[in-house]
Amino acid sequence: MLESDHHSVSIEEHRLSFPGLNQKVYLNFGGQGSLPEAALEAIIDTYNYLQINGPFSLKANSWLGKRAVSLREDLAKELQVDPKTLTLTESVTAGCNIILWGINWQRGDRILLGDCEHPSIVAIVEEVARRFDLAIDFAPLKSTLNQGNPIEAINQKIQPNTRLIVISHILWNSGQLLPIGEIVELARSYPNRSIRILIDAAQSFGLLPLNLTELGIDFYAFTGHKWLCGPAGVGGLYISPEAFSSIRPTFLGWRGINEDDSNITLKNDGQRFEIGTSAYPQYEGLRATLAVHREWASRQERYRRICQLSTQLWQLLNDMPNIQCLSQQPPQTGLVCFQVNSRLSHIQIVAKLEERGCFLRTLKDPDCIRACVHYLTLPSELEILLTCLKEVIENQ
């Protein structure tokens, strides 16, 4: 029994709301979460509503506008920010593109990138650097998983013309949680340089209890389809009020402008960066997903449960011969990365685990297997994973 298991509905019962978790050990929440039934129903209901009442009509359009406002409000509660600071996007990558292409770059400016960033983000940074003649510095964060200090690793790479730091809140390839608040303090300790901070929140949103206002960061790009288990295709971007005027829109459309004015003017909030028609029923899917989680437990409690379970898995793996967890300390997140000493490659092991109903993934650098433990995970699933792992390794 895990601590604080005192809900009106047991975790076993609550999991029934997620039909995708049935009959398998699903540990790929960092890739994509398992959609709750309520989300699927909300999506279908919304499509039906729109067909019946429009799909294009005064009634349908006004209803949709209100739904988008509600989604921004719900997300704002999750992030502890003003809804006006949020832009609805389709993914983390879309949000990072808005920021990276939107800064008024000057030749010779520098971007400081962590050395564990997702290829999506590295690709944008490299292309922006080519286009505007910028330099890129890499902060050696990978080596700080078990020793050293990530703040120091970043500090060493800050240069007089560093304009932007781009890092993940949780590193996708090791599960390391970065001390974002302290990194913000570090950046602000160079007051004449106005270094902005863009956070890739792919692995943190839906996993950590967040308060972005308190963290004090400039930009936070997130998605609903990973740890939050929402539908693929709806994410968001937070831009702090202080940083808002520093970003110009690269793509524009009717959603970002004031249409009523005889002259076109840009909206003065996060909607400025929304472009055109989206698959709006997905928005209702994400709202329904948020409600399912909130009804079961607070964000703090869900996070506590994730850490208890991931620590349990980390311990079980550590006790196995031929397995090394990347982290030498119990995990602070749900990502547990490990290496298997075997004649089989990691991808072969993952394929054999998948045949047995256990869903994990590999990563290239460091070469490892990643298990994403959610609050929805059951201790019994961890035992099943261990049994399957033993079987795969012993029968190689």
Ligand SMILES: Cc1ncc(COP(=O)(O)O)c(C=O)c1O
């Ligand atoms: C750290 C990180 N950044 C970015 C992405 C890309 O996310 P999206 O598909 O929402 O753009 C991922 C997806 O795996 C990720 O793990």
